[in-house]
Structures are given as C-alpha cells and as structure tokens.
Amino acid sequence: xxxxxxxGLEIHTQLSTKSKLFSGAAVGFGAEPNTQxxxxxLGMPGALPVFNKEALRMAVMFGHAINAEIGxxxxxxxxxYFYPDLPKGYQTSQMDHPIVGKGYLDVMLxxxxxxxxxxxxxxxxxxxxxxxxxxxQGMTGIDLNxxxxxxxxxxxxxxxxxxxxxxxxxxxxxxxxxxLGICDGxxxxxxxxxxxxxxxxxxxxxEYGTRTEIKNVNSFRFIEKAIYTEIERxxxxxxxxxxxxxxxxxxxxxxxxxRSMRSKEDANDYRYFPCPDLLPIVLTQEYVDGIKATLxxxxxxxxxxxxxxxxxxxxxxxxxxxxxxxxxxxxxxxTVVSDAxxxxxxxMGELSKLLNQDQLDIENSPVSAxxxxxxLVRIKDDTINGKTAKDVFQAMWDGEGxxxxxxxxxxxxxxxxxxxxxxxxxxxxxxxAAQVEQYRAxxxxxxxxxxxxxxxxxxxxxxxxxNPGLVNPILVKMLKG
Amino acid sequence: xxxxxxxxxxxxxxxxLALTEADADQYQxxxxxxxxxxxxxxxxxxxxxxxxxxxxxxxxxxxxxIVTEENRRDAFLANAPQTEAGLFLVPKVIx
Numbered sequence: 313x314x315x316x317x318x319x320g321l322e323i324h325t326q327l328s329t330k331s332k333l334f335s336g337a338a339v340g341f342g343a344e345p346n347t348q349x350x351x352x353x354l355g356m357p358g359a360l361p362v363f364n365k366e367a368l369r370m371a372v373m374f375g376h377a378i379n380a381e382i383g384x385x386x387x388x389x390x391x392x393y394f395y396p397d398l399p400k401g402y403q404t405s406q407m408d409h410p411i412v413g414k415g416y417l418d419v420m421l422x423x424x425x426x427x428x429x430x431x432x433x434x435x436x437x438x439x440x441x442x443x444x445x446x447x448x449q450g451m452t453g454i455d456l457n458x459x460x461x462x463x464x465x466x467x468x469x470x471x472x473x474x475x476x477x478x479x480x481x482x483x484x485x486x487x488x489x490x491x492l493g494i495c496d497g498x499x500x501x502x503x504x505x506x507x508x509x510x511x512x513x514x515x516x517x518x519e520y521g522t523r524t525e526i527k528n529v530n531s532f533r534f535i536e537k538a539i540y541t542e543i544e545r546x547x548x549x550x551x552x553x554x555x556x557x558x559x560x561x562x563x564x565x566x567x568x569x570x571r572s573m574r575s576k577e578d579a580n581d582y583r584y585f586p587c588p589d590l591l592p593i594v595l596t597q598e599y600v601d602g603i604k605a606t607l608x609x610x611x612x613x614x615x616x617x618x619x620x621x622x623x624x625x626x627x628x629x630x631x632x633x634x635x636x637x638x639x640x641x642x643x644x645x646x647t648v649v650s651d652a653x654x655x656x657x658x659x660m661g662e663l664s665k666l667l668n669q670d671q672l673d674i675e676n677s678p679v680s681a682x683x684x685x686x687x688l689v690r691i692k693d694d695t696i697n698g699k700t701a702k703d704v705f706q707a708m709w710d711g712e713g714x715x716x717x718x719x720x721x722x723x724x725x726x727x728x729x730x731x732x733x734x735x736x737x738x739x740x741x742x743x744x745a746a747q748v749e750q751y752r753a754x755x756x757x758x759x760x761x762x763x764x765x766x767x768x769x770x771x772x773x774x775x776x777x778x779n780p781g782l783v784n785p786i787l788v789k790m791l792k793g
Numbered sequence: 794x795x796x797x798x799x800x801x802x803x804x805x806x807x808x809x810l811a812l813t814e815a816d817a818d819q820y821q822x823x824x825x826x827x828x829x830x831x832x833x834x835x836x837x838x839x840x841x842x843x844x845x846x847x848x849x850x851x852x853x854x855x856x857x858x859i860v861t862e863e864n865r866r867d868a869f870l871a872n873a874p875q876t877e878a879g880l881f882l883v884p885k886v887i888x
Binding site for chain 1: 846855857860862865870875882883886
C-alpha cells in the first residue's frame with residue numbers, strides 16, 4: 313500500500329519575558345528549586361493572576377510575522393486536569409478566542425520548492441512545574457519554578473506531508489521567534505518543544521486516518537527521527553490489518569522508538585471554561601498597528617534582500633539569514649571588505665567549521681565580525697592567499713591578535729614582487745635541469761600536467777608566500793626558455 | 794434531561810472526589826435538577842449572541858514586565874507536609 317503521511321504540529325515556545333505570565337516572579341532556567349515562585353504560581357487560594365503586558369506584545373508580534381488575524385478580544389480559559397506539578401488543578405490557557413488567529417508560513421524545502429503551511433492559531437498559556445522522579449524517600453519531588461512561565465503555543469493545520477517538511481517548518485518558526493527576540497530558541501533547555509500529530513491514509517483518500525500525538529520532542533533531529541519511526545510503526549499495524557489507537561506517545565531517542573504514554577479517551581476531558589479570575593483582553597487597532605511598525609526584517613525578507621542586494625545565490629542567502637546573529641555577522645564583516653561572495657564563503661566555510669569544532673554559537677565567536685572582515689580584506693588585496701588566510705584565522709581564533717598583527721609577526725605577506733619571483737624560479741630551474749629538459753621535450757597536454765611539479769617547488773621555496781596568481785604565468789614563460 | 798450514576802462517578806473521578814453510594818445518589822438527583830434548569834434556559838433563542846466570558850463590563854488590566862517578588866521558598870515550604878532539597882514531596886507519580 314502506498315501511504316500518505318499527514319502531520320500537524322503544536323510548538324510550545326517560551327516567551328523571553330523577565331517575569332511570569334501571571335505573577336511578578338522571575339523567569340529563568342537553572343535556578344535553585346522553588347526559589348522563583350509566588351502565591352499565584354503555587355495556586356494558593358485567593359491569590360489572583362495579573363497578566364503580563366510584555367507577553368501580550370510578543371504574541372501580537374508573532375501574529376504579524378505569520379500574516380495572522382489578531383484576536384482583538386481574547387479570553388483566557390481554564391484547562392482542568394490533575395497533576396502534582398499543576399497545583400491549581402487547571403492550566404490557564406486560551407480556547408475559543410486565542411490572541412493569534414489563522415495565519416500561514418511559506419516553507420522552503422531542500423529541493424528548493426516552497427510549500428504553504430497553514431497555522432490554525434497561536435495562544436497564550438502558562439507552563440506547569442516540573443516533577444522529579446528520582447527517589448526522594450520513595451516520593452516525587454516538585455519544583456514549581458517553571459510554573460506560570462509564559463508560553464505561546466503555535467498550532468499548525470494538518471498540512472505537512474513529510475518529516476523533512478516538518479523539520480523545515482519548525483526551523484522556520486525557530487528562526488522567526490529568535491529574529492523577533494520573543495524566544496531564546498534554546499531547545500536543549502526546553503524553550504521550544506514540539507508535539508507531533510501524525511496519521512497515515514492510503515494515497516488519494518480524502519478522510520484522515522486515526523492519529524497519534526508524540527509529546528515534547530525537543531530537537532530538530534529528534535523531530536525527524538520520531539516521525540520516521542512513527543510512520544513505520546503505523547504502516548506496519550495498518551498493513552497487518554490492525555487499527556491505530558488514538559493516544560499520546562513518547563519518543564525515546566536512545567531506542568529510537570515511540571511508546572504509549574496514555575490513552576486519550578479519558579485524559580481528553582479537560583472541561584474548558586472561561587477563567588473567571590481574568591477579564592477579556594481587548595486590543596485597539598492603534599496598539600496592534602503600533603506593534604506591526606516595530607517588526608524587524610524577517611528571515612525570508614532578509615534572504616530576498618541578500619540575493620538582490622549582495623547578489624548571493626538562493627542557497628547562500630537562505631543559510632546566512634537562517635539566524636539573525638549569523639546574518640548580522642555576515643553583514644558587519646561585509647561592510648569592512650565589500651565582497652559579499654568572499655564573506656559568504658568564509659562565514660559558511662572556515663568560521664562555521666571552527667564554531668562547530670568548539671561547539672560555539674556565532675554570538676560567542678572569539679573573532680569579532682569586524683576583525684573577520686579585516687582578515688578578508690587581506691585576502692582581497694592579495695596580501696595573503698587563501699591557504700595562508702586559514703592559518704591566520706586559526707591564530708586569530710586562538711587569541712593571537714588581529715589579522716595584520718599576525719601577518720606581520722609571522723612574516724606571512726605574500727611575495728608579489730615579480731622580480732623576486734623570477735629570481736626564485738630561476739634558482740629552481742637551475743637546480744632541476746633534468747625536469748626542465750623533459751618539460752621542453754613534452755607536448756602541450758603533458759606540459760600542463762608537469763607544471764605542477766615546478767609550482768610546488770616555488771611554493772615550497774617561498775614557504776607558501778608566493779602569490780600563485782603571479783607564479784603560474786611567469787613560470788610558463790620562463791620554462792619556454 | 795438527567796444524568797445517570799455513571800456520569801456522576803465520572804465527574805467525581807475527574808475532580809478527584811471519592812463518593813459513597815449514598816453521595817452518588819444524592820448528586821445524581823441534584824445535578825439532574827440543575828440540568829433541567831439549564832434545559833429550560835436552552836429554549837431561549839440565542840442566535841447571534843456571543844457567549845459571555847465575564848459578567849463584568851471591564852477589560853483585563855496589564856502588569857509591567859518587572860520582577861517584583863523575591864524568593865520566599867522557606868516560608869512556602871514550611872506549609873508543606875514533606876520537603877527535601879528545596880522540593881515539595883508528593884506521593885510517587887508514575888507517568
């Protein structure tokens with residue numbers, strides 16, 4: 313059977329506010345347990361929530377970035393369920409009137425095609441606390457620091473048809489929220505988590521199959537792998553004539569499998585109702601338009617500009633604009649050297665290589681964009697060649713100073729004096745008279761192969777400093793005799 | 794409209810309430826009479842009327858994004874029957 317996969321994603325993004333969604337406690341990863349809590353976060357009777365203005369602004373900003381309708385009147389609702397890390401017995405969320413309504417994103421796939429993914433809604437809600445299941449006197453430990461941390465849950469339409477498309481979509485959301493500065497995008501710390509709704513149907517069938525939901529997948533790679541393994545699991549069941557049970561599943565990266573968490577039939581009864589502790593949020597057109605005016609250039613707009621303004625290829629433009637920090641680095645360096653192609657190659661090549669090697673983000677690069685640009689200037693004006701530049705860059709990386717300082721200190725300046733190069737070549741031709749004879753006797757095709765030997769000798773004699781662009785023509789001329 | 798005992802037990806379970814048989818009988822009756830009232834109200838034509846989310850004709854006040862609360866963990870933990878390493882302890886939860 314030929315199956316079509318149908319995927320919808322729910323992405324929880326943690327908003328980068330200083331304080332919580334409904335209380336004045338600090339928000340932050342890694343604090344001592346229960347040191348960032350208030351009576352509101354603990355769900356003490358009589359403690360009332362007050363809504364954070366900044367979380368509202370961030371949500372509206374996101375709405376603009378995905379071309380969405382903004383909910384001019386939005387309402388908080390209670391989602392009722394019992395779990396010890398949710399002491400109130402309900403999560404304050406939004407149901408019928410979310411802050412962000414229907415929108416969409418155009419997602420660029422690896423093969424260069426674009427597909428439109430509809431976004432059903434994005435709503436504000438509070439996070440729950442954390443349960444620690446290590447053995448505490450045979451009990452479970454509860455840390456409520458995360459309780460009431462603001463989340464924006466972004467719900468897509470079931471428009472996604474492959475694992476690759478799902479990852480491309482999540483990456484795009486990631487790059488948008490980090491561009492907007494509304495989420496730090498740190499997936500390892502749980503700032504972005506993804507629930508995957510997935511079902512299969514025979515190709516050509518209109519009705520959806522029964523879906524499962526894979527909860528809390530927290531890396532791009534795991535999203536892709538979880539989807540592949542779940543597709544395989546469902547296809548196996550269906551092909552054996554079985555049926556899929558609608559349930560929540562968990563992805564285990566170590567075993568690369570999904571397993572059942574709980575059946576949804578019972579758990580699904582959340583009994584939503586409008587939260588009586590919070591009044592409707594009513595926005596003015598002026599407020600909404602004011603936020604639109606503050607939107608920064610978005611990744612897709614930046615990629616388009618990089619192509620038109622800097623004449624970069626579509627691929628280069630997309631890679632460089634995928635993170636705001638990388639785009640800024642590229643643009644700053646390029647301002648210094650004014651050679652976009654050279655800068656793009658070096659940012660995506662050597663710089664990315666060393667960042668990967670040391671597992672650093674571009675924000676923490678030991679070489680600033682300005683200093684990087686100054687190195688590129690020395691390649692462009694032929695002071696050093698590309699190969700030497702890599703050594704200089706490594707030295708800059710290791711903290712040995714600016715490009716000019718290192719070139720000077722190590723005497724790496726390229727020899728561009730044609731007289732000096734001619735003298736050097738003459739010495740080599742004299743020392744290798746037999747090879748010169750052979751060369752002169754050979755036909756043109758053979759000569760082309762043989763010249764490499766002489767170039768190598770010259771580079772060796774000059775310790776890599778001879779300008780290869782000059783060496784070649786002089787060498788050919790002198791070999792003719 | 795009325796509800797049966799199974800519904801009552803389900804609602805009680807969702808609210809984590811333990812009911813005796815006698816409790817369940819009583820709740821079945823009183824909840825059913827509430828539902829009759831609701832049924833009566835449902836005969837009113839509400840076409841085009843937005844559900845009311847709050848009876849107050851006011852809108853939500855907003856709070857500046859400032860950290861105003863300090864760490865009061867010791868006071869909070871003092872309310873809990875059992876704690877360890879700064880954590881509240883609860884009966885073991887297994888997912």
